Amino acid sequence: MEDLMLNWKNGHLRVDETxxxxxxxxxxxYMRxxxxxxxxxxxxTESLRIAKENGFVDIEEIKEWKPGQKVYYVNRKKSAVFAILGQRPALDGVNMVAAHADAPRLDLKPRPLKEDEQIAILETHYYGGIKNFHWVSTPLSLHGVVVKSDGTVVQVSIGEKDDDPVLVIPDILPHLGRKIQMSKTMDEAIPGESLDVVIGSLPMKGEEKEPVKKYILQLLNDTYGITEADLLSAELEVVPxxxxxxVGLDRALIGAYAQDDRVCGYTAFRALLDMTFVPEKTAMVIFADKEEVGSMGNTGMQSAFIDNFFSxxxxxxxxSFTPLDLFEAWNKTKVLSADVTAAVDPIWKSVHEMQNAARVHYGPVLxxxxxxxxxxxxxxxxxxxLAQVRDAFDKENVVWQMAELGKVDEGGGGTVALFMANRGADVVDIGVALWGMHSPFEISSKLDVYYAYKADEAFFKHVK
Structure with missing residues (x-):
């Protein structure tokens, strides 16, 4: 009778030393x-660099179907598709792993720079679902692009090198925080408008009006050649x-910002890069933008960019294909919607229904x-x-588990799965279970990361 029952257990008890x-x-x-x-x-940018090194070419350069050909398509530098053409044409559908490239963060407002109490501050607007208190008193960096009026693109990265300064959002001391902060709910204690980043404090000598702001503008101009007006056409993001x-003395866990959803994007991408055979059906990996804000916009999964590539x-x-061909191809397509889920945290077990909860070291979660x-x-x-996916995983001895996101009425969350399903594809969610999802330092299991990669390999190989 035991053979008929599920017996999931810690994956480290199932693997050998090799x-x-x-x-x-x-x-x-992955950490690199x-x-x-x-x-x-x-x-x-990094995925495209790696893809080109591994023989992927722009799909616009390809004139005919050639099984095994590696192609890519980049959409506005924020979303991308990578694919290896299969033995069967795209009209027969594809096997697709869809992840997202964006992550919760703080975006600079269109007019971000101000001076208050002789401190230069950047005003922000948070992006995606964050807990505001995570972002105060935390070392922060500034990344993005500034596009000048003549079209010149300036890349900005401050706070990542060992000798770089970092930015910070100061928190109020507990000695004075009882009324203004500690007697309030967590939502109210640190409002979104208080997530302002300190970028400087030295005044420019000889200047009476906003001398600190002027000194910061001078530094930005000296380093990047930009002016305050150039910030109007900029996309600058504050990240940890x-x-x-x-993480841990046994080094079994990984802590990093933006594992939601880079962990699923990277593992799928590696499964594609490491493919040693020509797949029967085209194998495709998507990095989409805007998932954290509803997959809207022309770089999100609701947009036409993926239909454009499929066409x-x-x-x-x-x-000479017709629109009907695209619909038929979607109907024959299989998709793993690759996004993270919540792992049981021993400190906060009450939000989970334990029989259907995900655990670290038990493999990726269907x-x-x-x-x-x-x-x-x-x-x-x-x-x-689901039966096809189970069979594929079992054929390759993938360590995996099945779970749902918390108790029924506890909350919830969504992924890009419904947007692929709305196009006609068969879709199921899969991803690595995290502790601290949407925090500046999310925690994953090394074993789960590895078997997410093996699960994608098995999907590309066996699902028809």
């Missing part, structure tokens, strides 16, 4: 990637100035549905597709 070494080596590669990919733009680190694929083998309460806003994967 696999443990592979897990550790893969984790170190994270150093170079603090923002969505940097994720796309923290490097990925191994280009179809046209390689059928130049999630049949997300959404909230009565599955609102969810894709709900069909049993037939």
């Amino acid at each position: 696999t443990s070494q592979q897990i550790d080596a893969f984790a170190k590669d 990637f994270m150093v170079a990919a603090k923002t969505e733009r940097e994720s796309i 100035a923290l490097k990925p680190k191994e 280009k694929l179809i046209a390689l083998s059928k130049p 999630t049949k549905y997300t959404g909230s309460r009565g599955k609102g806003g969810a894709n709900d994967a069909h049993a037939e597709f």
Whole structure:
């Protein structure tokens, strides 16, 4: 009878020493990637660099279908698709892993720089679901681009090098915080408008009006050649100035900013890069933008950019295709919606229903549905597709688990799954379980990261 029952257990009890070494080596590669990919733009830039080194070419350069051909498509430097053409044409559908490249952060406002009490401050507008208190008294860095009126693009990165200064949002001392902060709810204690970043404090000599602001503007002009007016056409993001680190004396965990969702994007990307065979169906990996704010905009998963790429694929083998062909191709497409979920934290167990909760070291998590309460806003994967995915994982001895996101009425969350399903594809969510999701220092399991990669490999190889 025991053979008929589920018996999930800690993955470290299931792997040998050789696999443990592979897990550790893969984790170190992932951590190096994270150093170079603090923002969505940097994720796309770094992925594209690696892809080109591995033989991927712009799909615009390809004129006919050639199985095994490696192609990419970049959309406005914020989203991208990478694919290896299959033995069957795109009209027969593709196997797709869809992740997102954006992460919760603080964006600078259009007119960000001001001086108050002889301190230069950058005003921000938070992006995505954050807990405001996470961002105070934390070392911060500034990343992004400034586009001057003549079209010149200036890359900005401050706070990442060992000798770089960092930025900070000062918190109020507990001695004076009882009324203004500590007697309030966590939501009210640090309002969004208080997330202002200190960027400088030295006055420019000889200047009476806003001397500190003027000195900061002079430094920005000397270093980057930009003016205050140039900040009107800028995309500058404040993110934690923290490097990925191994966590725990046993070094079994990884701590890093933006593992939601770089961990799923990187593992899928590596599964594509490391493919040693020509897949039967085209294997595709998507890095989408704007997931944390609803997947809106022309770089998000609700936009036409993925249909544009899919149409280009179809046209390689059928130049005269019709819109109906695109619909049919979507109907034959299988998708892993690759996004993280919540792992049981021993300190906060009460938000989970323990029989259906994810745990670190148990492998990546299949999630049949997300959404909230009565599955609102969810894709709900069909049993037939789940069976195919289970079979693929089992054939490759993937360590994996199945769970849902917290208790039924505790809260909830969504992914890009429904946008792929709305196009007609079969979709199921899968991802690495994290502690501290959406915090400046999210925690993952090295084993889970490695087996997310192995799960994507198995999906590309076995799901038809």
